[in-house]
Amino acid sequence: MIRQISSLIVLVALGGCASQTQxxxxxxxxxxxxHGIRSPTVSPQEMQHRTGHVWPVWSVAPREMTGHGTDALRAMVQAVRGYYSQTSLFRSLQSCQAVAQEAVVWAxxxxxxxxxxxxxxxxxIAPGCSLQARWASTTADPVFNALGSPAASVDSSVLERDFDTAKDTLPEPASDAALKALQGLLASNACTEKPASSQxxxxxxTLEWKKGVPxxxxxxxxxxxxxxxxxxxxxxxxxxxEFGISERDVPHILEIVMPAHEAENHLLRRLPEYARARNGMMAKSIRAFLSDQSVYAIPGILPSTKVLVLAGHDTNLAAMMALFGVDWSFSDQPDSTAPNTVLAFERWRRSDGTREVRLKVFHQSLEELxxxxxxxxxxxxxxxxxxxxFFIP
Structure with a gap:
């Protein structure tokens, strides 16, 4: 098993139906x-400069989703739709007229x-209904990243304390072993040079600040x-x-090295103060939507809207972990926020008339991706x- 599942989590087999209680x-x-599978965020040349190793050339420019990534994402969304298809909420979405009133996709x-x-x-999510995804007309949307905008303010002293706490609770020895394994794969002599290489x-x-952003x-x-x-x-x-890894050994190697990426999340993206400043508006919007309150940050949401899709990044998932106090890991996927991972916030009305919010996370295994x-x-x-x-009326 790649990592043990947090004690906050319970695995459930729901038999293809989202409802748990009659x-x-x-x-x-x-x-x-x-989003789906993308190329690295920098060019192969820059990857080599940073890591000391030659990287493959992709079929798309840096940061772009690939055709294969689109196919994998399509399969994931179809699976999500199938999972909820037997609920009365999604049965209503079989009518395109209902879709226009009840579903919003915001990217x-x-x-x-x-x-x-x-x-x-x-x-x-609504095949054949011509539902349109929408996004902000500006170059940045504070729902997905408010840092650097008037909507965000980071308390540096609080963030520094969060960072110090995170360093003390960094999972070891997995994160240290991940860096050692990566060093051997990428630039095995980089640490023996005098002075040590940037690789x-x-x-x-360390935590640093650039133009007021940590x-x-x-x-x-x-x-x-x-x-x-x-x-x-x-x-x-x-x-x-080219990294000296045979295809059959790749899953095992990824299991060893991915704690470095998880540690990166642990040291910043999941710090409460950082998550609040960066994605507090997203969390507030989710709470407001589920509480039947106005969602000012996302246009197009009506009182009749029942399904809201937010198409974002792994950084958004990491922030929601911190802001809602949840954690998860997968036995067949070493990246807890891998491409196509979906966090679902469900509002249910119980038979006694009370309401509750249930959170679930869906993913594709490494091989399914x-x-x-x-x-x-x-x-x-x-x-x-x-x-x-959650505060639900």
């Missing part, structure tokens, strides 16, 4: 999904891949980026033989127990 009714749902405007992701969701991953990870600097930044890029390369179907195959959500869905309550 008589309960699903009234609303928010889907927060990461991060900052990246082409998230806008594409929104379009896939719009097409597959040495044992450099301490960021990490050090080994886990390069290591986390490299580990995720190896996973994306494999998921895309590209060989890793590589094969662009739909998961069996009924068997792999994870139900989460948030420590931060």
């Amino acid at each position: 008589g309960d009714v699903l009234e609303k749902v928010v889907f927060l999904g990461r 991060d405007t900052a990246d082409h891949r998230t806008r594409q992701t929104g379009e896939v969701w719009a097409k597959e 040495c991953l044992t450099t301490p990870t 960021r990490l600097k050090g080994g886990f930044v390069t290591g986390g980026m490299a580990a995720e890029s190896l996973l994306l390369t494999y998921a895309e179907g590209l060989p890793l033989t 590589r094969e662009a195959k739909a998961p069996d959500i009924g068997k792999s869905a994870i139900t989460l127990s948030p420590t931060q309550p």
